[in-house]
Amino acid sequence: MKNIQLDDLYNFNFLSNLKISDDGANLLYINHTADADKDAYNSDIHIRINNEHKRLTTSQNINDYIFENNESILFTSIRSEEEKQRLKSGEEFTPFYSISLTGGEAQKVFEIPYVVKKITKISDDDYILLVSYDIRYSKFIEEDNLDTMLTTKKELQSHEVFTTIPFVANGIGYTNKKVFRLYRFKPSTQELTPLTDTDSTINHYDIDKKRQKILFLATQTIARPTLKNGLYEIDLSTNKLQTCIPEKEYDILNAYYVGENIIFFANKDTVYGNNENLRLFLWDTNTQSVSFVNNPDLGIGNSVGSDCRYGSTTMCKVVNHTFYFLATKHSDCSLYCLEKDNNIREVVKINGSIDDFTIHNNIVYFIGLESSNLQEIYTFNMDNKQLATISNINTVLENKYVATPQPVHFTNDNIDFTGWVLKPYDYQPDKKYPAILDIHGGPKTVYGTVYYHEMQVWANKGYFVFFTNPRGSDGRGNDFMDIFGQYGEIDYSDLMKFTDVVCETYPAIDKSRIGVTGGSYGGFMTNWIITHTNRFACAATQRCISNWLSFYGTSDIGFDFAEDQIRGNIWDSPEKLWKHSPLKYIKNAKTPTLIIHSDEDYRCPEEQAMQLYTALVDLKVETRMILFHGENHDLSRSGKPKNRILRLQEITTWMDRYLNKEK
Numbered sequence: 001m002k003n004i005q006l007d008d009l010y011n012f013n014f015l016s017n018l019k020i021s022d023d024g025a026n027l028l029y030i031n032h033t034a035d036a037d038k039d040a041y042n043s044d045i046h047i048r049i050n051n052e053h054k055r056l057t058t059s060q061n062i063n064d065y066i067f068e069n070n071e072s073i074l075f076t077s078i079r080s081e082e083e084k085q086r087l088k089s090g091e092e093f094t095p096f097y098s099i100s101l102t103g104g105e106a107q108k109v110f111e112i113p114y115v116v117k118k119i120t121k122i123s124d125d126d127y128i129l130l131v132s133y134d135i136r137y138s139k140f141i142e143e144d145n146l147d148t149m150l151t152t153k154k155e156l157q158s159h160e161v162f163t164t165i166p167f168v169a170n171g172i173g174y175t176n177k178k179v180f181r182l183y184r185f186k187p188s189t190q191e192l193t194p195l196t197d198t199d200s201t202i203n204h205y206d207i208d209k210k211r212q213k214i215l216f217l218a219t220q221t222i223a224r225p226t227l228k229n230g231l232y233e234i235d236l237s238t239n240k241l242q243t244c245i246p247e248k249e250y251d252i253l254n255a256y257y258v259g260e261n262i263i264f265f266a267n268k269d270t271v272y273g274n275n276e277n278l279r280l281f282l283w284d285t286n287t288q289s290v291s292f293v294n295n296p297d298l299g300i301g302n303s304v305g306s307d308c309r310y311g312s313t314t315m316c317k318v319v320n321h322t323f324y325f326l327a328t329k330h331s332d333c334s335l336y337c338l339e340k341d342n343n344i345r346e347v348v349k350i351n352g353s354i355d356d357f358t359i360h361n362n363i364v365y366f367i368g369l370e371s372s373n374l375q376e377i378y379t380f381n382m383d384n385k386q387l388a389t390i391s392n393i394n395t396v397l398e399n400k401y402v403a404t405p406q407p408v409h410f411t412n413d414n415i416d417f418t419g420w421v422l423k424p425y426d427y428q429p430d431k432k433y434p435a436i437l438d439i440h441g442g443p444k445t446v447y448g449t450v451y452y453h454e455m456q457v458w459a460n461k462g463y464f465v466f467f468t469n470p471r472g473s474d475g476r477g478n479d480f481m482d483i484f485g486q487y488g489e490i491d492y493s494d495l496m497k498f499t500d501v502v503c504e505t506y507p508a509i510d511k512s513r514i515g516v517t518g519g520s521y522g523g524f525m526t527n528w529i530i531t532h533t534n535r536f537a538c539a540a541t542q543r544c545i546s547n548w549l550s551f552y553g554t555s556d557i558g559f560d561f562a563e564d565q566i567r568g569n570i571w572d573s574p575e576k577l578w579k580h581s582p583l584k585y586i587k588n589a590k591t592p593t594l595i596i597h598s599d600e601d602y603r604c605p606e607e608q609a610m611q612l613y614t615a616l617v618d619l620k621v622e623t624r625m626i627l628f629h630g631e632n633h634d635l636s637r638s639g640k641p642k643n644r645i646l647r648l649q650e651i652t653t654w655m656d657r658y659l660n661k662e663k
Contacts, residue, residue: 016311331448419468439518470494485567527582
């Protein structure tokens with residue numbers, strides 16, 4: 001049996017955007033692959049037809065598509081050299097191409113002079129668009145003055161003027177003066193009509209089944225937004241706007257038409273804070289009122305961690321007046337639905353994660369990470385409850401050692417936990433092995449039994465790897481998630497108890513050769529660990545938080561996240577923020593520490609890593625810092641392929657340096 005290698009990443013297929021035609025004959029998805037030569041991802045539409053999987057497009061840069069009808073699709077792509085040069089010059093536009101599902105050459109059908117984030121077809125000559133709009137220069141596009149737009153855009157590259165917060169977004173950059181707007185487009189006349197203004201930004205929209213109304217969520221573009229979307233509706237026959245739920249009343253995640261009414265996930269009043277599990281509400285179009293529907297107490301959406309996904313997916317969908325959604329429970333992500341009696345029912349559950357789904361004729365089609373396998377496409381028959389695999393796309397791991405996560409159960413503070421251990425390649429119980437504790441981000445996410453490339457690489461190099469979901473994690477209700485004001489306390493206790501139990505369960509682990517790593521919240525916790533114990537031989541902290549005081553105002557979530565999570569602010573209770581900052585305890589640090597960060601990380605800004613690095617150097621702790629240029633908070637999941645490989649190589653080399661020799 002062969003070993004898994006770091007660069008096996010180049011042979012993985014990442015699947016997303018799963019959709020099926022109205023007649024059920026054609027199942028489509030986007031297949032993303034890492035390209036070593038271009039140091040980028042090739043993304044093309046693939047089709048399953050007559051039980052065979054074939055590539056439909058050859059553009060290599062497709063992000064989304066929609067069905068025009070049962071015979072063709074519409075997709076966005078930069079295909080020609082002329083389009084590439086226009087894009088390089090700073091022009092903002094989105095070309096749309098049509099291609100037959102039987103193949104052939106794609107034909108350009110129209111172009112929008114904005115960056116289109118989403119398109120929905122109303123009729124053959126009527127589309128709804130969600131576009132990115134810059135208040136400073138996009139108006140010149142409306143005036144058909146491209147030269148002025150390009151000149152103004154170039155002049156603005158020298159500076160930023162901030163008038164609102166937040167002013168950055170991870171993976172996007174500076175967002176001041178940028179909004180999302182809804183437009184209506186008629187290809188026959190090239191008429192592009194704005195449906196919303198620049199006083200608010202659109203965060204989500206949906207169109208009713210009859211294609212007569214559109215709902216959307218929006219927040220005002222004011223100095224300090226409420227972050228609580230308003231719910232609005234437009235009558236597409238008159239373009240008349242109606243306010244259903246004013247901004248500030250509900251913290252709404254998304255909303256969908258179910259028949260004539262609107263179902264939405266939201267919270268109005270919270271006990272725990274921003275991370276509190278969302279409830280289901282209904283906007284009744286007849287009574288013009290909101291009613292409570294259900295409190296599923298689930299982690300809405302998919303929070304099962306993996307470094308083997310890429311591309312956009314569907315979280316919710318309405319099919320035949322039934323509302324379906326993905327949610328996380330314990331360590332798995334399953335598909336649920338809201339039944340007519342307003343009860344929540346689990347529809348499809350696998351040992352792992354449902355990453356994307358679509359439904360036709362009572363058959364659920366979904367992309368899944370099942371057990372320790374890479375993504376494949378599955379079907380679930382809701383009538384006979386039969387589950388089947390309908391693809392064999394990811395074969396790279398065949399005949400290679402994939403460590404099976406072994407469950408480890410433990411109790412701390414009278415709470416039951418489950419963690420997992422990956423045994424090293426060619427494991428022999430009478431030998432001694434090094435080990436790595438891996439801590440997830442969030443903190444409201446989860447680790448499960450799905451394939452995680454970094455962990456499998458370490459197991460293949462001869463390490464035990466162990467991981468768990470301490471308090472603060474998702475999937476076990478609000479009480480378990482509640483570590484507000486307790487960061488580094490009860491969660492630290494859970495992780496240390498887990499480490500103790502793993503070492504007792506697997507005496508082959510050399511206790512003097514254990515490393516620790518984690519990213520984001522896991523980076524914070526790694527920092528907390530090295531400033532509170534010397535039991536680990538080395539550490540690798542990634543995209544971390546080290547100082548809650550300086551985190552305020554520098555992160556895209558920094559103006560409310562720290563106060564919500566830590567229960568302190570810089571003017572009334574700075575001592576509370578400092579109490580939970582690893583930097584306060586840095587004089588205790590003795591552990592050799594690798595620091596990995598990205599200079600476009602606007603979630604956990606680079607100053608967090610720089611402070612930590614400087615302090616460790618001043619204290620003469622063995623330290624190394626790698627700052628990746630042009631990468632953001634998602635380096636390990638969607639960064640450039642070569643940087644993803646280099647990141648993992650740096651961590652592995654650091655662990656090898658301190659853990660690979662018996663002491």
